[in-house]
Amino acid sequence: MTDTATRLTPTTTTDETNAAGIGLLVLRVGFGGLMAAYGSQKLFGWFNGPGWRANADSFTAMGYNPGELFGTLAGLAELVGGLLLVLGLFTPLAAAIVLGTMINAINVLWSGGLFPADPSVPGFTTPLLFALVAAALAFTGPGRFSLDAGRPWQRQGVVWGGGAVALAVVAAVVTLIFKAVL
Secondary structure (H helix, E strand, C coil): CCHHHHHHCCCCCHHHHHHHHHHHHHHHHHHHHHHHHHHHHHHHCCCCCCHHHHHHHHHHHCCCCCHHHHHHHHHHHHHHHHHHHHHCCCHHHHHHHHHHHHHHHHHHHHHHCCCCCCCCCCCCHHHHHHHHHHHHHHHHCCCCCCCCCCCCCCCCCHHHHHHHHHHHHHHHHHHHHHHHHC
16 A cells, blocks of 8 residues: 555544543433423423423323323423433434434424524424434434444444334324324
8 A cells, every 4th residue: 555545545544433422422422311301391391391190281281182291291201311311322223212202302392483582482492403403313323332332233334324213204194193183
């Protein structure tokens, strides 16, 4: 190999690998922790959340009937998906769980717009941001500092990321169909 070919061949140093792993760890733990906290607000009323009954009533008011079922599913999706992301465990599935939930949140908040002029009207900026993070994690995987890393079940890349996004879209569409017909 010539000196020029050596200089043009990209290499990954241990420092770069560790930095990417730490970056994904920070992203997963921060994002997953927030999602788990949102779920615990809905289910248990923790972190100044509404709790299960108020959450169920809110879902009923949004047209998700029965609100008890859909509110519980949303809370569980945020809690379980978030905790799996924190751990870096079954990451494409965890990302799909969160992404499907955020697609429904975007649908609910769509009329508010991306950047609503009236601050009292919620827009869909936050669930869109959460959806983008979940989709990115579905493709990148959890990184080296995770429970998935080096395990036989570790999955990442274009096929698994695409599969996670497809699963999330199908689950979200099925949920929206049930919302429309129930």
